[in-house]
Amino acid sequence: MGQIRTITRSGSRFYFDPEKPDLKVPGVTSVISMLPKPFLQHWAAKMTAELAIDSIDFVASMAERDRQGAVDYLKGAARRYTKRRADVGSAAHDLFERMIRGEALGRVHPDLIPYRDHFAEFLEAVNPQLVRAEDVAWSDQHGYAGSFDAILNVWLDENGKPTPDRSGERHAVIADWKTSKATYPDVALQMSAYAHADRIIDAQGVSEPMPELDGACVLHITDETWAFKPVRIDSADVFATFLRLRQIFTWDRETSKTVIGRAIAQAAAKLVTGTQRRAK
Template sequence: MGAVRTIQRGGSRFYLDPDRPEIKLPGVTSVISMLPKPFLMYWAAKLTAELAVDSLPFVAQMAERDRQGAIDYLKGASRRYTKIRADVGSKAHDLFERMIRGERIGRVHPDLESYRELFADFLAKVNPELVRAEDCAWSDTHGYAGSFDAILRVWLDDERRPTPDRSGTAVLLMVDWKTSADTYPEVALQMAAYANADRIIGPDGSTEPMPDVDGAAVLHITPDQWALKPVRIDRDVFDFFLVLRKVFTWDREVSKTVIGRALASSAQALVTGTQRRSR
């Protein structure tokens, strides 16, 4: 038995069953990407326009020497920005996992120092107990998988506020770390999918049932502040995720089978019997 591996196919991430690698399930985030996001087109256009205006002399000089190079430079503005943010997010997630596991953290890159300080403040003010971290949620029932950030036990008072001395009521939460500019509704779909998976697969391939969590929360950390926000993961939310799971199957599989070969088409040049025999 080994760890869960992932592969990329057609721009989507798939998780391979550690015991039967011929079985591959789409990742939760790939399923959620089926949501239409028309605002991204306007965001990318705005980013490209800002880059062109802010670096006009440089772009003009580039265009004189290499017109296609200048076009590619501007065209890649949104992709480069997304990659930079993704790199920072990945490094912050790695840092959070080390800290939540109790690892002593020394010096970090200046880009991560504010995240380290704020996550340490979160740990001090909430004092959660780590139950699981960075394991794979696997749904045999609905056919999806994904890596979740953490399952934490926290203690809340009567007003649902954390009690760092753990004097309140213990609740089990599916928790996600977010370092984006804001928190977006799709996080509810993501966490509902994790919480409703059938089982957890650990790094060594061991498996156990997904525990019944009491709820979910997103820890939103920016370079300036952190906030622990509750997230709905009830049946209604999960049902919306399941709709997207069906849309994923349509987009990646069924849609490729619904158009058949032409029964008739416009007239083509006549091929005589002599021509056919000479081939």
């Protein structure tokens, strides 16, 4: 049994089944990327405009020496910001996993101290029990896979509030940590896909059935605050939307490349005269 392997092709991640090395399926987040996000175009334009205004003298000086370099610098504003945020998110996720597993942290980078402190507050306020962390949810039926942050047991009172002394009713939930600016609705699609997968594959490539879950939650945690929120994952509505995106993914990456055949009639080739040939 081997470890699960992933590759990235045309911006999409694919997972390989460790039991069937020739079988690959798209990642959950790659499927969700099929969701239209027209606001991203306006956001990217705003990032570029703000960078141009905030560094106008620098950009003007660069443009005098290297016009294309200045263009590349400005158009990369959104990409660089996204990478910085992704780097912080990855480091924070690593921190959260260590903390919820009870590992000693040692020295923490100053930028991560607020995240550490807020996650510690979450652990104290909710007192969850870790069931699994950072394993892969795999759907044989629908052909997708994705790495989830955690499955937790949490104890809630009759109003759905955590009881850190674990006196309430136990609920098994699949959980996700988000370090983005806000909590966005597509997290429900992501969590629903994980929850409705057929099995879990661990770091050693060992599979077992997806356990029964009572729901899903997202921990939105930033350098300023944190909030633990329930997320809908029902199959009739939320998961059905994810499955439609899964079909669109297949259309975009496979079917669309097969629907137009070779031309069966077309314009005649342009005449090349002898004079033109000799001039080459």
